[in-house]
Amino acid sequence: MSPPLQMQTSDPAIAYGECVSEGKLKDDEAQRLVMQRLHALYNALIKSKNRGLIARILPQRAADAPRSIYIWGEVGRGKSLLMDMFYAHAPVPKRRVHFHAFMQEVHAESHRWRSEIEAKGLKEDLLTAVARDIATQSGQLICLDELQVTDVADAMILSKLFTVWLNDKVTFVITSNRPPEELYLGGLQREKFLDFVHLIYARLDVMELASPTDYRMQQIRSLQTVYMWPDGLKAKHTMQHIFEELTHHTPLQPATLEVQGRKFPVNESYGGIARFTFRELCAMPVGSAEYLAIARRFHTIFLTGIPKLTPENRNEARRFVTLIDTLYDCRVKLICTAEAQPAELYPAGDGTFEFARTVSRLAEMQSESYLATPHIP
Numbered sequence: 001m002s003p004p005l006q007m008q009t010s011d012p013a014i015a016y017g018e019c020v021s022e023g024k025l026k027d028d029e030a031q032r033l034v035m036q037r038l039h040a041l042y043n044a045l046i047k048s049k050n051r052g053l054i055a056r057i058l059p060q061r062a063a064d065a066p067r068s069i070y071i072w073g074e075v076g077r078g079k080s081l082l083m084d085m086f087y088a089h090a091p092v093p094k095r096r097v098h099f100h101a102f103m104q105e106v107h108a109e110s111h112r113w114r115s116e117i118e119a120k121g122l123k124e125d126l127l128t129a130v131a132r133d134i135a136t137q138s139g140q141l142i143c144l145d146e147l148q149v150t151d152v153a154d155a156m157i158l159s160k161l162f163t164v165w166l167n168d169k170v171t172f173v174i175t176s177n178r179p180p181e182e183l184y185l186g187g188l189q190r191e192k193f194l195d196f197v198h199l200i201y202a203r204l205d206v207m208e209l210a211s212p213t214d215y216r217m218q219q220i221r222s223l224q225t226v227y228m229w230p231d232g233l234k235a236k237h238t239m240q241h242i243f244e245e246l247t248h249h250t251p252l253q254p255a256t257l258e259v260q261g262r263k264f265p266v267n268e269s270y271g272g273i274a275r276f277t278f279r280e281l282c283a284m285p286v287g288s289a290e291y292l293a294i295a296r297r298f299h300t301i302f303l304t305g306i307p308k309l310t311p312e313n314r315n316e317a318r319r320f321v322t323l324i325d326t327l328y329d330c331r332v333k334l335i336c337t338a339e340a341q342p343a344e345l346y347p348a349g350d351g352t353f354e355f356a357r358t359v360s361r362l363a364e365m366q367s368e369s370y371l372a373t374p375h376i377p
Helices: 012-021 029-049 053-057 079-089 099-120 126-138 152-167 190-203 215-221 233-246 278-283 288-297 311-329 352-364
Strands: 068-072 094-098 141-145 171-176 204-208 253-259 262-270 273-277 300-306 333-338
Touching: 012 029, 012 079, 029 068, 029 079, 029 171, 029 204, 068 079, 079 094, 079 141, 079 171, 094 099, 094 126, 099 126, 099 141, 099 152, 099 253, 126 152, 152 171, 152 190, 190 204, 215 233, 233 273, 233 300, 233 333, 253 288, 262 288, 273 278, 278 300, 278 311, 288 311, 311 352
Parallel strands: 068 171, 068 204, 094 141, 141 171, 273 300, 300 333
Antiparallel strands: 253 262, 262 273
8 A cells, every 4th residue: 555645735635535546545434524624624724824914913813713623533443544634734834743742741841831930930820831832832733643631630731721722823633532521531620621621612623533444453454463473574574564554654753751750762653653673672671661651652562673582681581571461451452573483482591481471462462352452541
């Protein structure tokens, strides 16, 4: 499959239609409805961009700004794909970011501004200053992928932040697996979060992408294997092909995970997909907290270069056991290359008894039943 997002046209709706006509995407009525709304936003952004010099200088009322969109639906329906296709053609200063990374930035900016306000005795409202700083850095359009609220600190500040952004004519395209009213269900002090839910319905167009097809699962189920060995050129080529298919040939982005006050770098990611080497995760001093952050943030992990381990590699084997346990518990999909079959990866050395569980789990993680289970963030 050639890349659906790398189109020559400047129009996202035309780009979508070309992908369908060329067989790169299935013609999906639910996706077309969402794309129609994204296309309308695309046209509104063009009009906004083409306003005269006076309109660009004078403050613009929030009511005149292009109306933002909140797209929700079950996993694998194409929400991120459509958003990325729209983003690739959007004609204004813009930014595309995953929600978790975005909120990490919000908290970092909050810490910086709080220190500055206290040190200088400024009469600034903290969240207003944070929101406007981020908007200045991000541009007129922010595409925010996979919004889900599980943190009480995020829940408490979202309404204020989005009120500032929307009043300052920032336009959002947001994707989520849940409708707004189901966000943060059962969370602490959820009644304070309901202001954000009301704001979403009042200020954004809420659309369900109600496709009956889980395209991500179709792609994964179509794979002949997710565990490729031996780790030679054929395995590397196959894995690269799978990776490009699942990421729609989209340029990868680095990400940073906050882990107990530390920053853990992810060099290659796209939405809920990340790629690591065995060395990055198991030959370096990485622990269970980092593995849990990875498993919660990403639904699919590509892991390259799993070696055959010797008794001298007991530390790497121990970390690998912890990694697989964590990915398994969160039902993360693992696609990997290895030098040998699971049972031959660590035949002797300290911890071989525990490694037997890893062998079993690696086998189960290749099964259709495991691949069909949803991610548990």
